[in-house]
Amino acid sequence: MALWSGRFSGDRKNSLIDFTESISFDRRLFRCDIAGSKAHVKMLAQCGYVSKATADKITRELDAIVSRIEKGDFVFTPELEDIHMHIESEIIKKLGDEGARLHTARSRNDQIALDIRLYLRELSKDIICETRTLQAALVAKADENRDTIMPGFTHLQHAQPVLFAHHLLAYVEMFERDAGRIHDCIRRISLCPLGSGAIAGTTLKIDRRMTAKMLGFSGPARNSMDAVSDRDFICEFVAALAIFAMHVSRLSEDIVLWCSEEFGFVELDDAFCTGSSLMPQKKNPDIAELARGKTGRIYGSLVAVLTICKGLPLAYNRDLQEDKEPLFDAADTVLKILSVYPGMIRTMKAKKERMLAAASDPCLMATDLAEYLVEKEIPFREAHKKVGKLVRFCRENGKKLDSLSLKEMKSLIPEADEKALTLFSPVRSVSRREIAGGTGFREVRRQIGFWKKKLGTANH
Ligand code: ARG
Numbered sequence: 073m074a075l076w077s078g079r080f081s082g083d084r085k086n087s088l089i090d091f092t093e094s095i096s097f098d099r100r101l102f103r104c105d106i107a108g109s110k111a112h113v114k115m116l117a118q119c120g121y122v123s124k125a126t127a128d129k130i131t132r133e134l135d136a137i138v139s140r141i142e143k144g145d146f147v148f149t150p151e152l153e154d155i156h157m158h159i160e161s162e163i164i165k166k167l168g169d170e171g172a173r174l175h176t177a178r179s180r181n182d183q184i185a186l187d188i189r190l191y192l193r194e195l196s197k198d199i200i201c202e203t204r205t206l207q208a209a210l211v212a213k214a215d216e217n218r219d220t221i222m223p224g225f226t227h228l229q230h231a232q233p234v235l236f237a238h239h240l241l242a243y244v245e246m247f248e249r250d251a252g253r254i255h256d257c258i259r260r261i262s263l264c265p266l267g268s269g270a271i272a273g274t275t276l277k278i279d280r281r282m283t284a285k286m287l288g289f290s291g292p293a294r295n296s297m298d299a300v301s302d303r304d305f306i307c308e309f310v311a312a313l314a315i316f317a318m319h320v321s322r323l324s325e326d327i328v329l330w331c332s333e334e335f336g337f338v339e340l341d342d343a344f345c346t347g348s349s350l351m352p353q354k355k356n357p358d359i360a361e362l363a364r365g366k367t368g369r370i371y372g373s374l375v376a377v378l379t380i381c382k383g384l385p386l387a388y389n390r391d392l393q394e395d396k397e398p399l400f401d402a403a404d405t406v407l408k409i410l411s412v413y414p415g416m417i418r419t420m421k422a423k424k425e426r427m428l429a430a431a432s433d434p435c436l437m438a439t440d441l442a443e444y445l446v447e448k449e450i451p452f453r454e455a456h457k458k459v460g461k462l463v464r465f466c467r468e469n470g471k472k473l474d475s476l477s478l479k480e481m482k483s484l485i486p487e488a489d490e491k492a493l494t495l496f497s498p499v500r501s502v503s504r505r506e507i508a509g510g511t512g513f514r515e516v517r518r519q520i521g522f523w524k525k526k527l528g529t530a531n532h
Contacts, residue, residue, distance in 0.1 A: 075157050075164075084151075093150040094393050097400060101155050102141050104190035106134045108183060109159065109174060111286040112266060116176055119278050126170045133166050134159070154393075155187075156180045177278045179270035181300040181388040188396070189261045190287065192309055195403055196258045202410035203251045203316070204527055207244045209414035211523040213422075214240040218517055221498050222337060222427035223436060232439060233431040233498035236337075236422055238511040239326075241519050246319040253312035261305050264289035268296035271387045301387040306395050307377050313402045314374045317367040320409055324364035327420070331357045336426045341419035344412070359416050363409045370405055373398035434473035434496035438463055440504065441473075441495050448487050458485045 074080075110131055117127035137159055140146040152158045157180075163171035214237035224234035264284035267274065273296045280292035293299035330337035340357055348354035376398040380391050438459050445455035462484050466473055471480075474496035481488045494500065506512030 074151065074153065075161060089150050092153060094154045094396065095148050095150060095152065095158060097397050098155045098184075098187075098393075099141075099148055099158075100400065101187045101191055102159065103138060104187040104194075105155050105159055105183065106138055107190060108186045108266065108287065110134055111283045112178060113174055114286065115279055115282045116173070118282060119276075121176050121276065121278070122170075122173045126167075126173060129167055129170060130163055130174055133163050133171070137162055154180070154184075156183050177267065177269065177274040177276040179268075179300075181270045182265045182268040182296075184392075185265035185268070185300050185302070186287070188306065188399070189265070192261065192305065193258055193288075196254050196309075199313075199403070199406060199410070200251045200254055202407065202414075203247050203254075206410060206414045206417070207247050207523070208527045209417040210240045210244050210247075211520060211527060213417055213420065214238075214244075214516070215520050215524070217422050217424075218520065219513065220422050220424045220427060221431050221502055223431040223433075224511070230430070230433060230436055232436055233501045234511040235502060235513070235516045236427060237516050237520065241516070241523065243319065243323050244523055246322075247316070250312060250316040250319060253315065254309065257305060257308040257312055260308070262290045263293040263299070264291070265293050265299035267292055268299040271297055271300060297387040301384070301389070301392070303377065303381050303392060303395050306399050307374070307381065310370070310374045310377050310399060310402045313406050314367075314370050316406060317370040317409070320413065321364040321367040324360040327360040327416075328357050328364070331360075335430075337423055337430070339421045339423060340416060341421075344416040344419065359412055363413060366405050366409060370402045373402035428498065431498040435463060436498065437496045437501050438473065440501050441492060444492055444495055445485065445487060450487060 074084075113122065113127045113130045113134075116122045117124050122130075137146065146158075146162075148158060152161055160171075160175055163174055165171075217236045217240070220236040221233050222236045222239065223230045224232050224239070264280070264287055266283045266287070267278055267280035284290070284292045327338065327340070329335050331340060340355075340360075342355070344357070344359045345355045346358045348356065377395050380394050384391055441462075442452065442455040442459045445458065446452050450458070462476075462481065463473065465471070465480075465484055466476070474493075476493070478488070478490060478493060481492060485492070502511055503513055506515050508515065
């Protein structure tokens with residue numbers, strides 16, 4: 073019998089029970105729910121609403137429920153709807169009237185608002201920690217490839233030579249911002265909803281500061297209506313996960329391209345690839361592809377939580393129960409990606425010669441020549457035009473930029489000298505980009521040093 077059944081007549085149909093239950097997915101909140109109840113009952117005792125002895129008994133039973141659920145020795149049933157009612161019913165079953173005092177000055181509305189906040193606080197630690205592991209794997213791969221040169225791309229066309237390490241560190245920057253976003257979101261979950269009741273607070277003289285403090289919040293939420301109906305933090309959290317997934321998806325796309333015959337820049341370890349059931353020669357980068365594909369469901373979760381909240385009148389509405397499955401699915405998916413991705417990066421082999429060969433087309437150094445002319449006080453636009461004409465000259469006459477004689481070069485660029493002929497090596501090109509944030513060898517080494525220190529790479 074449901075705890076709220078007082079004003080209702082008749083039994084509920086199974087299909088309706090199935091439709092309304094959330095225990096199938098909110099049971100994972102049990103630790104948070106019990107932590108909240110323990111703080112609440114302690115406060116009720118302090119304020120004189122339950123005796124110290126009752127509070128102690130309830131606390132002991134709550135602890136026992138945690139170990140029973142952990143052991144798989146607790147029966148969940150859809151009739152009891154959600155995790156809050158399962159735990160409260162169990163307390164009442166064990167302690168009778170004493171247990172029936174637990175829900176004093178509390179509603180499931182402030183209870184669930186508390187539980188998800190506590191849950192996200194813990195979950196964020198795992199996600200940030202795993203993100204650090206991924207960053208560390210990328211930094212270690214960059215460190216192994218301090219001198220590996222590859223073509224950098226814009227519009228997926230060869231642009232300029234860059235260090236492979238520089239490319240990898242670009243992703244380390246993205247994941248740093250992702251961790252920062254999750255951190256920010258948690259920082260905003262700093263006020264405790266307990267004591268907001270169903271909507272309007274309570275007539276009972278409870279101490280909201282005490283529960284807030286016990287549960288690690290900076291204080292009680294200022295507005296009870298906002299506190300029970302706010303799900304901004306879920307939207308923010310899932311948005312942060314969606315942006316993270318977008319970054320993983322971009323990296324996956326790079327890796328899929330790099331593995332292709334056409335690029336041939338990296339080889340993934342066999343463990344991270346699968347074969348084809350039909351074509352015996354195939355080695356497919358499925359882990360990268362699946363990570364890219366799973367991004368779709370995380371975006372779906374974000375759209376779901378935003379849509380659930382949109383158009384809800386204040387304050388709590390049962391629609392809000394629907395926020396949990398997309399939240400949990402997005403978090404589970406991100407953790408799944410993070411459980412395999414660092415290993416794939418660690419075991420990925422760079423094919424250095426292939427990358428260097430692809431970066432050796434002298435056309436990739438055309439900008440270097442234009443900038444060299446700028447050093448000779450030619451306005452950049454003019455230098456750009458002159459080099460463009462030189463490139464066309466080469467194309468029309470079947471020549472390469474690096475095989476022109478000084479005479480040929482001077483015929484189109486009179487300001488050119490012997491040194492201009494030496495600019496067409498990718499190693500030279502990279503080594504001339506020692507600007508802050510550039511792809512120069514020393515600069516990238518400095519960046520690797522920065523990340524190793526920041527991430528304490530030794531620990532990963
Ligand atoms: N299972 C509900 C949820 O997730 C808990 C709160 C239910 N409150 C209520 N008044 N029915 O939102």
